[in-house]
Amino acid sequence: MYHDLIAKNFLNKLSNTWLEKLDDSAVLEVGGKIAFTTDSYVVSPIFFPGGDIGRLAVCGTVNDLAMSGASPLYLSLSFILEEGFSTTDLERIVDSIKEGAKEAGVEIVTGDTKVVNKGSVDKIFINTSGIGIVPEEVNISGSNAQPGDVIILSGSIGEHGITIMSQREGLKFSSPLESDCAPLNSLVANMLDVCNDIHCLRDPTRGGLATTLNEFAAQSKVGILIEEDTIKVTPPVQAICELLGLDPLYIANEGKLVAIAPPSKVKRLIEQMRQNKYGVGAVVIGRVVAEHLGTVVMKTGLGTSRIIRMLTGDLLPRIC
């Protein structure tokens, strides 16, 4: 049964030199500094406007590699399926994995599938791991930010989180929203072409932009100052956030990145980012300072300032 499942649903779609061999592991030749990461995907609903759990499983891991400056090369792909899971849905998900991998230019070289009793998982869980090569001169880390550095955001925030939230049972919004789920490795490669000393790079997923900036401030022991007016939030995201009492700064993204770079390189970086379809909205949102260490402060549109804290707990919509 497993052989059938694998042959029908996976091999005929994802086949390549490594998978065809059906060996216990893929044997790869890689040289240089290697980045290695893993993530599990349990999103509900599994299909949503702008993507599905398959695209997310590829993009999420590709982006984790890209955020360390690596060119992603190879992914592993593991499924845990709930007994009775629709093969049509599985096919759709595998197609989307194939497409995502193609777009990102990565090969899926090894995989695994388990089917478990009904109720043991919610429909389908996917784990992907990935490896990539980091260019010798690149040294990107959340602890590298220095006072004077400039902070760049690649586009508008909150689309993924609000799309998922508005699809969940019980929230009957009809909105033109789509998840921003996308592989960002080509954008990062374009950026490294013009600036190989990007200090920090991260995709603001769970916890949103606020959490990523707090992580940078804490890891680098610096202060971060951002300007509210520069952060773009699309009208549907803004409207749903207002309605539910949520702050877009804390909403997850799946196709955006935050970069911290030396001021001398910023103009080139922004120009270069805007050439890439995933960086069209790139703007400077603030800078790294030597005051209020470990803290993110935002200048509001009214010229006042407030602290932006880390997300604590889950986001819960308010009563009134």
Added chain:
Amino acid sequence: MKLTEDFRNPELAGALVDIINRRSTRNVRLMEFCGSHTVAIFKYGIRQLMPSTVEMLSGPGCPVCVTDTADIDRAIAIAQIPNIVLCTFGDMLKVPGTSGSLQQVKAEGSDVRVVYSTMDALDIARANPERDVIFLGVGFETTAPTIAASVLQAEADGIDNYNVLSLAKLCPPVIKALLDAGEVDLDGIICPGHVSVIIGSKLYEFIPHDYGIACVVSGFEALDILQAIDMLISQIEEDKPRVEIAYRRGVGREGNIKALEIMEQVFDIIPVRWRGVGEVASSGLKLGNKYRQFDAELKFPVEIATSREPEGCLCGQVLRGTKKPTDCSLFRRVCTPEQPVGPCMVSYEGACSTYYLYEVNESG
């Protein structure tokens, strides 16, 4: 005007701040009653824009925060009865009762579900006729009509497994209770916006009349709030306290007649306990006799042990405006949004949570 842009226009805001600065000569103490206003005031940094003559206090207007511990204990006990589905708004999940929270009993297997409206709870009842579905009816006049509407709908559709644990409360009576207690000396009140959409502005008229305190109903955008503050200061400077509306696009003097009618039809007004304030006359809404078959409190009587407030927690005083969250020794050290001790740290609109999340940087 566009809601999210024009009502936050920095030039107009700057002009209003200039007017406030020019107008204000007396020292005044203003309270925003409503938690949504507290959040907005901190989010926009409005306190930083005020002249030194204007002091601002946060009031008890957060329905989660003022829910009495005994009521939370009752909800937790009912949720543990087999075959019950308890539906609640998300921000009630984490509120600590005497021991545990709804989130804890949910993790232990009770069927507690987050809903976004009373009609979602009614749909769950419709889809699960073999189970008793209870809506945890926490809220002010903003939410109460939607609870009433769900009961009327349940009656019309013959959904007899739908129940409401009504903890709904009325705002004007608690404002009166606070003023009667005489603990805080106020010159003006920013009256709630959403609540006033339903009840209108006329129910605040006793405040200037009996207590000589200025009242302005405000919206939630930066310009709404600045305009309300300016109107309050004008009233105070001219010694002419009255009720005015700085939120004309949502609020009139009479309120929403239809909503008020169904509230009157479905609920009886009773005295209830407010956390931090105590019992307040004519401030609670209980399902009336005609709708008693939907009353979860009657249908599922539970024994609850004596309820206790958490030790050291100042939520009571914070709700009455006599202490600030930062006066509490637990604040930020022991009590955080992740591990809240008191309700004001749980709700996004609670004063402690707002101070925690939005406290202004001293050097900024």
